[in-house]
Amino acid sequence: MINCKSNRQVCLASRPKGLPNPTNWNIISRQIPTIQSGEVLIKVRFISIDPAMRGWMNDRVSYIPPVQIGSVMRALTVGEIVESKNETFKVGDWVSGIDGVQNYAVSDGTQNAKIDLSIAPPQTYLGTLGIAGLTAYSGLLKVGRLRVNDAVLVSGAAGSVGAHVGQIAKIKGNHVVGIAGGSKKCRYLVDELGFDAAIDYKNEELSVSIAQHCPKGIDLFFDNVGGKTLNAGLSAINVGARVVICGAISQYNLTHSIEGPSNYLLLLLRRARMEGFIYFDYHKDWPNMIKELSNWHSSGKIIGKEDIVKGNVDIFPDILLRLFNGENHGKLIIELQN
Amino acid sequence: MINCKSNRQVCLASRPKGLPNPTNWNIISRQIPTIQSGEVLIKVRFISIDPAMRGWMNDRVSYIPPVQIGSVMRALTVGEIVESKNETFKVGDWVSGIDGVQNYAVSDGTQNAKIDLSIAPPQTYLGTLGIAGLTAYSGLLKVGRLRVNDAVLVSGAAGSVGAHVGQIAKIKGNHVVGIAGGSKKCRYLVDELGFDAAIDYKNEELSVSIAQHCPKGIDLFFDNVGGKTLNAGLSAINVGARVVICGAISQYNLTHSIEGPSNYLLLLLRRARMEGFIYFDYHKDWPNMIKELSNWHSSGKIIGKEDIVKGNVDIFPDILLRLFNGENHGKLIIELQN
Numbered sequence: 263m264i265n266c267k268s269n270r271q272v273c274l275a276s277r278p279k280g281l282p283n284p285t286n287w288n289i290i291s292r293q294i295p296t297i298q299s300g301e302v303l304i305k306v307r308f309i310s311i312d313p314a315m316r317g318w319m320n321d322r323v324s325y326i327p328p329v330q331i332g333s334v335m336r337a338l339t340v341g342e343i344v345e346s347k348n349e350t351f352k353v354g355d356w357v358s359g360i361d362g363v364q365n366y367a368v369s370d371g372t373q374n375a376k377i378d379l380s381i382a383p384p385q386t387y388l389g390t391l392g393i394a395g396l397t398a399y400s401g402l403l404k405v406g407r408l409r410v411n412d413a414v415l416v417s418g419a420a421g422s423v424g425a426h427v428g429q430i431a432k433i434k435g436n437h438v439v440g441i442a443g444g445s446k447k448c449r450y451l452v453d454e455l456g457f458d459a460a461i462d463y464k465n466e467e468l469s470v471s472i473a474q475h476c477p478k479g480i481d482l483f484f485d486n487v488g489g490k491t492l493n494a495g496l497s498a499i500n501v502g503a504r505v506v507i508c509g510a511i512s513q514y515n516l517t518h519s520i521e522g523p524s525n526y527l528l529l530l531l532r533r534a535r536m537e538g539f540i541y542f543d544y545h546k547d548w549p550n551m552i553k554e555l556s557n558w559h560s561s562g563k564i565i566g567k568e569d570i571v572k573g574n575v576d577i578f579p580d581i582l583l584r585l586f587n588g589e590n591h592g593k594l595i596i597e598l599q600n
Numbered sequence: 601m602i603n604c605k606s607n608r609q610v611c612l613a614s615r616p617k618g619l620p621n622p623t624n625w626n627i628i629s630r631q632i633p634t635i636q637s638g639e640v641l642i643k644v645r646f647i648s649i650d651p652a653m654r655g656w657m658n659d660r661v662s663y664i665p666p667v668q669i670g671s672v673m674r675a676l677t678v679g680e681i682v683e684s685k686n687e688t689f690k691v692g693d694w695v696s697g698i699d700g701v702q703n704y705a706v707s708d709g710t711q712n713a714k715i716d717l718s719i720a721p722p723q724t725y726l727g728t729l730g731i732a733g734l735t736a737y738s739g740l741l742k743v744g745r746l747r748v749n750d751a752v753l754v755s756g757a758a759g760s761v762g763a764h765v766g767q768i769a770k771i772k773g774n775h776v777v778g779i780a781g782g783s784k785k786c787r788y789l790v791d792e793l794g795f796d797a798a799i800d801y802k803n804e805e806l807s808v809s810i811a812q813h814c815p816k817g818i819d820l821f822f823d824n825v826g827g828k829t830l831n832a833g834l835s836a837i838n839v840g841a842r843v844v845i846c847g848a849i850s851q852y853n854l855t856h857s858i859e860g861p862s863n864y865l866l867l868l869l870r871r872a873r874m875e876g877f878i879y880f881d882y883h884k885d886w887p888n889m890i891k892e893l894s895n896w897h898s899s900g901k902i903i904g905k906e907d908i909v910k911g912n913v914d915i916f917p918d919i920l921l922r923l924f925n926g927e928n929h930g931k932l933i934i935e936l937q938n
Contacts, residue, residue, distance in 0.1 A: 324869050325839075488865070507868045522860030527826070530845045530876030531662050538868030 269294045270600075271334045272363035272578045277321055280517045281586060286319070287579045288332075295368045303345035304357060304367045304374070309578070310338035310388040311594040313421075313486075313585050316514040325540050334362040335578070338393055340377065340384045341367070351376070358387045363578050365598060381556050389422060389593035390566030393541065395555045397508065398426030400544040403434075405537050406482050406506040412436045413476045415495050418486030418511060419460065420447035422567075422593035427484045428457050429564045436482075439475045441468070441491060443588045450591070455565060468494035482506070488513045489521045496525035505529075505536040515586055567592030574600050607632045608938075609672045610701035610916045615659055618855045619924060624657070625917045626670075633706045641683035642695060642705045642712070647916070648676035648726040649932040651759075651824075651923050654852040663878050672700040673916070676731055678715065678722045679705070689714070696725045701916050703936065719894050727760060727931035728904030731879065733893045735846065736764030738882040741772075743875050744820050744844040750774045751814045753833050756824030756849060757798065758785035760904075760931035765822045766795050767902045774820075777813045779806070779829060781926045788929070793903060806832035820844070826851045827859045834863035837870050845876040853924055905930030912938050 268291040275288035297303050318329050318336050329336050339361040343351045348371045351357065359374040361367035377387045389395065401423075402408050414431040418424040419440025428451065431438045440451045440460045448460035459475040461468065472480070472494060479500035485492050488510025499505065513520040529536055544551070558564040569592040571581050577596065584590040606629040613626035635641050656667050656674050667674050677699040681689045686709045689695065697712040699705035715725045727733065739761075740746050752769040756762040757778025766789065769776045778789045778798045786798035797813040799806065810818070810832060817838035823830050826848025837843065851858040867874055882889070896902040907930040909919050915934065922928040 325871075493860070507865070509868070510865055513865070519862045520865065522831070522862035522864050524857045524860035526860050526864070526874070527845070527848055527851070527858065527876070529874060530847070530878070533663075533875075533877050533881060535873055535875040536864070536867060537871075537873040538865070539871050540868070543871060 267294075268292065269364055269366040270575045271365075272575050273334055274319060274329045274331055276331065278316075278319055278515075281515045282316070282319065282579065282582060284579060287335075289576055294366050297345055297347055297368050299347050301368055301370055302343050302348050302351045302374075304339075304341040304359065304361055304369055305344045306339045306341040306361050306365055306367060307356075307598055308340040308385045308388055309363055309575075309596040309598065310393060311578075311581055311585060311590075311596065312338065312393060313509055313511045313514065315582060316586075325542070334364050336360060337363045338388060339367070340387050340392075356384055358392060363575050365575065365600065382559060385568055385570060385593075385595050385597065386559070386566060388595055389568055390426065390555055390559045390564055391552055394422035394593050395426050395559075395564070395566065396544070396548060396551055397423045397541040398430055399551045399555060400541045400547075401506045401508050401539055402427050402430055402482075402484060404544055404547075405539040406484060406504045408434055408436065408482060410435045412481035413478060413500075414438045415441070415472065415476060415480045415483045415498075416486075417441040417484070417491045417495065418509070419451055419457065420591055421486060421511075423508060424484070424486055425451070425455055425567060425592070426564065429455055430558075431482075432456050432458075433558060433563055437476070439472070441487070447591060463491065469497055472498045479503075484508060485510070487511055492523045493525045496523055496528050499528055499532050499534050501532045501534070503532055503534040505534060507536060507538040511586065569594045570597050571595070572597045572599050574598060605632070606630060607702055607704040608913045609703075610913050611672055612657060612667045612669055614669065616654075616657055616853075619853045620654070620657065620917065620920060622917060625673075627914055632704050635683055635685055635706050637685050639706050639708055640681050640686050640689045640712075642677075642679040642697065642699055642707055643682045644677045644679040644699050644703055644705060645694075645936055646678040646723045646726055647701055647913075647934040647936065648731060649916075649919055649923060649928075649934065650676065650731060651847055651849050651852065653920060654924075663880070672702050674698060675701045676726060677705070678725050678730075694722055696730060701913050703913065703938070720897060723906055723908060723931075723933050723935065724897070724904060726933055727906055728764065728893055728897045728902055729890050732760035732904065732931050733764050733897075733902070734882070734886060734889055735761045735879040736768055737889045737893060738879045738885075739844045739846050739877055740765050740768055740820070740822060742882060742885075743877040744822060744842045746772055746774065746820060748773045750819035751816060751838075752776045753779070753810065753814060753818045753821045753836075754824075755779040755822070755829045755833065756847070757789055757795065758929055759824060759849075761846060762822070762824055763789070763793055763905060763930070764902065767793055768896075769820075770794050770796075771896060771901055775814070777810070779825070785929060788905075801829065807835055810836045817841075822846060823848070825849055830861045831863045834861055834866050837866055837872050839870050839872070841870055841872040843867075843872060843874040845874060849924065907932045908935050909933070910935045910937050912936060 420442040489512040758780035
């Protein structure tokens with residue numbers, strides 16, 4: 263069953279300043295671990311590459327402890343049970359979890375959930391039926407309290423979360439405008455995902471284009487980007503608008519203090535709300551959320567574009583950087599080949 | 601009845617860059633106006649001096665139109681009806697309103713409310729029973745959804761709104777820390793208003809003192825100041841915190857772009873909410889709010905310190921500046937002498 267003689271692991275060697283570089287990683291081979299009573303051995307098959315990873319590398323108290331120096335890099339994963347001393351899981355079960363950038367993980371199963379491959383292929387549980395879909399759903403509907411006929415602006419719209427946000431907002435009957443980098447991504451948003459308009463931040467003046475595509479202002483702004491993008495979105499918010507802070511990918515690798523939104527006083531003038539969230543907080547409602555997301559997925563109402571790179575764990579440091587240079591398009595996943 | 605032969609008015613002559621200066625004002629004497637059917641003539645007795653006035657002087661769309669060049673400066677007022685052709689009001693009635701920096705105003709009464717001098721003296725309707733109390737009440741209880749045992753931080757705490765916020769939060773059973781400038785104001789907050797602690801921003805390191813006085817973090821931050829103060833407060837927010845944006849007095853007179861809160865991503869990490877408001881939005885509930893405020897006021901649970909300057913309207917340009925140089929202490933009001 264175990265078809266690989268060692269467990270290759272990507273460990274954090276040092277904390278990055280700015281963009282992560284090769285010296286921040288230590289890639290090592292270890293023996294495949296043995297399991298105790300109550301545990302399972304998981305062969306990791308798919309690794310989710312997420313902007314949040316950059317935050318986990320900092321030595322800063324956050325919603326989750328930082329990855330410790332010398333530890334395996336934290337990652338959301340999908341894998342297969344290859345040994346089990348736990349009655350909940352049997353060999354051959356597929357599970358999602360947070361099993362790290364490595365080939366094998368030992369788990370007591372409490373952080374793993376079985377996934378149903380009859381509904382969708384395994385990697386979809388890292389996309390539409392995983393972090394991307396659940397983040398979009400909880401942020402848009404629970405935090406943002408999306409209504410009907412809202413004018414919705416989404417930044418990072420061609421990213422995995424942003425693309426789900428826009429599609430869910432369309433399903434719910436809203437006017438949706440996305441911000442993305444480059445005409446290819448912008449065409450994709452409009453032509454394939456059904457956004458009403460897309461703004462190419464690399465070639466357009468954000469505030470001008472926002473005013474053009476949201477002539478009545480913005481009711482809900484779902485921000486994945488921060489910096490100038492957040493400021494431009496804030497400049498167009500309506501009275502009672504909701505600004506959902508999901509991330510700030512433009513700011514994660516700065517070596518200086520991040521840029522705060524100088525337009526934040528519009529929250530006062532427009533009596534608006536800016537709120538951050540973490541999708542983990544809504545885990546009690548995941549069964550319902552996944553049910554609705556899988557219905558949309560099955561019926562083709564949501565396209566969960568995946569950007570899958572095949573290889574071994576050694577490619578992780580390079581692939582991670584694709585999130586920050588605008589190279590990836592869709593949910594970035596490593597499919598392990600060994 | 602009319603004991604002054606002309607109507608002296610402070611009009612906006614030009615829009616300030618930075619702090620208002622004498623060239624921004626044109627003080628003129630006009631004839632006392634005559635009234636038509638349905639109108640009243642109000643003799644203005646008390647003029648409320650508020651930080652919001654600075655925003656009204658800018659040529660920018662806001663929650664209320666800018667004061668036009670040549671127009672009488674907008675101000676909340678309390679005055680006396682000296683002539684009436686309106687059946688709702690009779691000569692001798694006292695009213696609150698938005699009747700401007702002038703001796704006499706003509707009104708159709710729709711923006712005026714009769715005030716009851718058996719409950720409190722007229723100037724209190726600009727303080728505890730007016731903008732200061734109503735702003736504090738609506739911001740703290742309706743926007744901030746104050747709970748019990750919240751750790752509450754208030755900036756601009758010795759200002760009229762801040763002082764009410766702190767006292768209401770204490771009445772409701774919370775731990776309250778105020779930020780103010782100078783040891784005299786800080787002692788006042790603790791010794792006279794019952795704050796649990798006060799931080800002197802002129803002589804203390806904000807983040808250190810916040811950590812000392814709110815060792816378990818902040819659940820509700822009521823910010824009147826903005827800039828570095830907002831950032832310091834954000835750095836200490838707890839999961840689920842509410843940050844109420846009431847104003848940003850440190851930023852109103854900047855000639856460059858205002859300073860955005862570089863710590864805003866803590867809203868994400870702490871799943872917190874930052875929300876702005878305008879107390880006008882809660883006007884439907886004013887009767888209830890004023891009833892509760894006047895009970896607290898009558899029973900001595902709230903002290904509405906007033907900083908009353910007697911004079912004619914000509915002193916307005918100088919008195920306004922006291923809001924921005926930290927000189928005033930309590931609700932700043934001009935009591936007109938002629």
